[in-house]
Amino acid sequence: MLVIFGxxxxxxxxxxxxxxxxxxxxxxxxxxxxxxxxxxxxxAFVGGNSFAxxxxxxxxxTSTLKSSRxxxxxxxxxxxxxxxxxQKIRKxxxxxxxxxxxxxxxxxxxxxxxxxxxxxxxFICDTLRLIFTGVNANQLDEIMDQKIETHHEESHIPVKxxxxxxxxxxxxxxxxxxxxxxxxxxSVDLPPPELGKLIAAALVGxxxxxxxxxGFVGPVASVLEERLESSRNVYECTKKGLLCCVEGISxxxxxxxxxxxxxxxxxxxxxxxxxxxxxSAG
Numbered sequence: 001m002l003v004i005f006g007x008x009x010x011x012x013x014x015x016x017x018x019x020x021x022x023x024x025x026x027x028x029x030x031x032x033x034x035x036x037x038x039x040x041x042x043x044a045f046v047g048g049n050s051f052a053x054x055x056x057x058x059x060x061x062t063s064t065l066k067s068s069r070x071x072x073x074x075x076x077x078x079x080x081x082x083x084x085x086x087q088k089i090r091k092x093x094x095x096x097x098x099x100x101x102x103x104x105x106x107x108x109x110x111x112x113x114x115x116x117x118x119x120x121x122x123f124i125c126d127t128l129r130l131i132f133t134g135v136n137a138n139q140l141d142e143i144m145d146q147k148i149e150t151h152h153e154e155s156h157i158p159v160k161x162x163x164x165x166x167x168x169x170x171x172x173x174x175x176x177x178x179x180x181x182x183x184x185x186x187s188v189d190l191p192p193p194e195l196g197k198l199i200a201a202a203l204v205g206x207x208x209x210x211x212x213x214x215g216f217v218g219p220v221a222s223v224l225e226e227r228l229e230s231s232r233n234v235y236e237c238t239k240k241g242l243l244c245c246v247e248g249i250s251x252x253x254x255x256x257x258x259x260x261x262x263x264x265x266x267x268x269x270x271x272x273x274x275x276x277x278x279x280s281a282g
Contacts, residue, residue: 173209
């Protein structure tokens with residue numbers, strides 16, 4: 001929702017300043033300039049990336065219109081998950097994990113928020129499979145580090161693709177402006193008022209290219225970059241929780257180790273967590 005609010009501020013500030021200076025909004029309505037800029041940018045985007053990257057970039061780009069899944073409530077569910085998981089391991093042993101990883105959707109250990117994140121659920125289940133096969137903590141640490149790094153690099157590809165679109169849009173704006181100037185030059189026999197309109201339309205191309213790049217597409221890439229870092233924090237917290245389970249650390253200490261790793265803006269308070277744990281246990 002903040003993205004939409006930001007867009008409204010951008011539009012309001014630019015149009016407000018333009019109208020305040022005596023400008024006419026009608027001059028800014030140039031559909032063919034938009035066609036050149038957006039069409040060329042889209043064509044370059046599709047032509048310069050694989051189908052998987054295009055699909056992922058579109059999905060992630062549109063997801064910025066919604067709030068991030070990694071909220072304070074999500075972290076609370078993650079902590080509850082590890083508290084429950086740690087308790088189950090202490091009571092029933094590592095072999096009891098087999099029933100969890102085979103059918104996580106029907107397991108009482110997994111919370112709804114975690115199950116909605118397919119990649120995180122897969123990361124947890126794959127790691128739990130290694131745990132009940134007897135892998136040691138050092139090996140597990142190394143394997144999880146590699147998985148997290150691979151996931152981070154893969155998730156960064158669509159972000160880079162969107163950023164490249166933002167970087168290229170000012171240039172496509174110049175292309176649109178040049179095309180407008182060409183059209184103006186071939187119409188020099190028109191009266192000055194008509195020529196003025198053509199020149200204005202050409203200049204709008206440069207304006208739109210810069211506006212779309214820095215006011216709309218660029219912020220999408222920035223939001224995705226921020227969410228990618230939030231995702232990394234989730235995986236690092238998950239990694240810590242799984243290592244605690246392997247090392248036999250108590251449920252209470254396991255969730256505290258994880259809690260202090262959560263970014264401060266999303267970190268549940270100690271008393272708040274304790275209340276939620278008692279509530280889930282009851």
